Amino acid sequence: MTATSRLPVEGPLPALDGATAWLHSEPLTPAALRGRVAVLQFCTFSCINWLRTVPYVRAWAEKYRDVTVIGVHSPEFPFEHDEEAVRSALDGMGIRYPIAIDDDFALWRALDNAYWPALYFVDVDGRIRHRHVGEEGYERSERVIQYLLGESGVRDVDEGLVSVTPDGVHLAADWASLGTPETYTGYARATGFASPGGLRLDRRHVYARPDHLRPHTWALDGAWTVRARSTTLDEPGGRIVARFHARDLNLVVGAHDGTAARVRVRIDGEPPGVARGLDVDEQGDGHVAEPRLYQLVRQQRPISDRIVEITFLDAGVEAYVITFG
Known part of the structure; x- marks a missing residue:
């Protein structure tokens, strides 16, 4: 002492x-x-x-x-x-x-x-x-x-x-394998954004994912409105895509008025299976309702660079920050 x-x-x-x-x-x-x-x-x-x-x-x-x-x-x-x-x-x-x-x-x-x-x-x-x-x-x-x-x-x-x-x-982060820093989806604090043309501020825009994602970057695909502190999906089928190096991937997100919106997660183009997070099943399917942190990926060792696609099948979801662990 x-x-x-x-x-x-x-x-x-x-x-x-x-x-x-x-x-x-x-x-x-x-x-x-x-x-x-x-x-x-x-x-x-x-x-x-x-x-x-x-x-x-x-x-x-x-x-x-x-x-x-x-x-x-x-x-x-x-x-x-x-x-x-x-x-x-x-x-x-x-x-x-x-x-x-x-x-x-x-x-x-x-x-x-x-x-x-x-x-x-x-x-x-x-x-x-x-x-x-x-x-x-x-x-x-x-x-x-x-x-x-x-x-x-x-x-x-x-x-x-x-x-x-x-x-x-x-559960504590897997610090030894945690390589990707958190990123906010609102333009005030967003880092590592990779969609061609960059962020369009405070207006609806149809984004596309790049042909290649560099490590620790992310992109939007589909019709989104990016505001200072959050990003809102304007049409069904929009995606958040990220290349990350970490055991866990979480997303702080909510659906409009708390009504459930369907979400689908793919890792390197495949259902997550045992790498699913708490809030999706092994096929990568789940729902987003009240705004909170949703755990979408928890993978097993060995940890390597992975590309996650988070597709929202319903419009109106509002995303705030992507975090890792």
Whole structure:
């Protein structure tokens, strides 16, 4: 614990009154938390990087009854401003600890945060003693919790580490084989776009896939409207095509008004079979409804460059970001 005992004081926990709503709790304040160790985590429910941390943070909340775990939901995309959608998504993951709804990013700014996910560890005097950005680092984070509890006088702190077995979208990325970075489909942050002529902004356009896709690039095929933060399919049969190097491929996407839209996935021109993601069957068929992260590919080793074709058989789907794992 020598390194942990040198935890600096990074400043006081700011007021939490900028939250627009609270789930699973009355509004909390630094004064109400005084005397308890607290852990805050910034999240947004469609973020794959946050989803992969969920089993650990949830396990800490269950194990350490002298710790108050607080999720701060700062929405990345417009659909994540829907409080009922947030509640449904988090409840579906078994998250029961307090959630501050940070629709106006007041808490985000107060802590000068810049990442999903990000953890802030607060001692019993309301002082921030440690922070961790991104995934991984779970043992270090749990040791910080244990140290702050011991520092506060809690006796018999269990120094074992939580045992979790993540699966589904919560499974850690295969970092050794992850070669393709995420890309947004909206023009404000899109990278690696390969359809001839480039993106046409804020208007319907019929795109074509190129004859050859370079590694880590993607293309549209069919009639789409590309906006700053998302891309909408205007006619049935449109495709998103990508050449990627990763175990998993996920797409944050939703159908118009949440009505189901049919999707079909092909890998190198063939049904995915055992490489299917959670949201399609072995033939590559599935449905897109409410906007969220859909896992479309989870392949077995060895991992190599693959070309995925995601065909939407119904118009109106809105795509936001392609992520990998």
